[in-house]
Amino acid sequence: MTPAEPTEPPNPPLSRTARRRNRIVAMTFLVIVWVLLWGTFSWANVISGLVVAAILLAVFPLPPVTFAGRVHPWGALRFLLRFLRDLVVASVQIAWLALRPRHIPRSAIIAVKLRVNSDLNLTLTAEALSLVPGSLILEADRNTGTLFIHVINVDSLAEVEKFRHEVLALEARIIAAIGSPEELRQVRAGSTPPPPVDLEGATT
Known part of the structure; x- marks a missing residue:
């Protein structure tokens, strides 16, 4: 019987460079949310956002979030332009309802299972949804x-179903x-079954 090969731990400790990079990424997105x-x-607003982000990361340390990808300028621009469009459209719709x-x-209350199960993707998708009027995150299941x-x-x-597809499009x-x-492949190949829906005031 051959000895079992050593396996790498599922969550290896992050290097100092990786921890510093993750702090920079976290602070950057906190400042963006603050300005928005x-x-x-x-x-x-940028300077005050930096101060608030530094205090939050120091007083309320978050679990380490690994940033495995890299910034794609064209994809980032598309995300920003579509986010601003959704922000304006949703604001007009909420004003019309008022x-x-x-x-x-x-x-x-809609449950949407994301195709990329990572803390960073879960956090960014939840933040982007919360900033758009008309939707509010009630809970996020990390597991x-x-x-x-x-x-x-x-x-x-x-x-x-239309909203569910919009959330998955936002994730993409x-x-x-x-x-x-690897995350891009998961998004392209992933499929999510429809979750149960709870319509407030619906009869049973």
């Missing part, structure tokens, strides 16, 4: 890579912007 929340790009006092929109999202103004199962744009070749 203020709605104005200025040096004051101007219709007699219309009571229905809501849904299965599933997001549970509360969505407003959903009136049919067809609209539920994020992976196209910063994903590794």
Whole structure:
């Protein structure tokens, strides 16, 4: 009987360079979220975002998130342009709902299983969804890579499926912007079965 070959631990410790790179990536995205929340790009917002991000990473240290890919400029530009478009369209739709006092929109809680199960992809997809008016992340399951999202103004199962496909399309744009070749293959080849849907106010 031949001795078993040594196997590499599933989560090898990160090198100092990898930890520094992950902190830079985390701080960069925290600053981007900070500027987007203020709605104005200025040096004051960027500097204050750096200060807030540094405090958050120091006071509330996150588990190490491995960044296995690299930044793809064309994919990043496509993601940014589509995100800004979705932000404007969703803001107009929510404003229109507010101007219709007699219309009571229905809501849904939708579970979407992402094709790339990584902490970074789960976090970035959840952040991008939360910044767009009309959707709110209720829970994120790290074990299965599933997001549970509360969505407003959903009136049919067809609209539920449409939103699910939009979330997966958003994930694909994020992976196209910063994903590794393996993650890109997972997105292209992955398929997700439809999850159970809970429509608020629906009869059983």
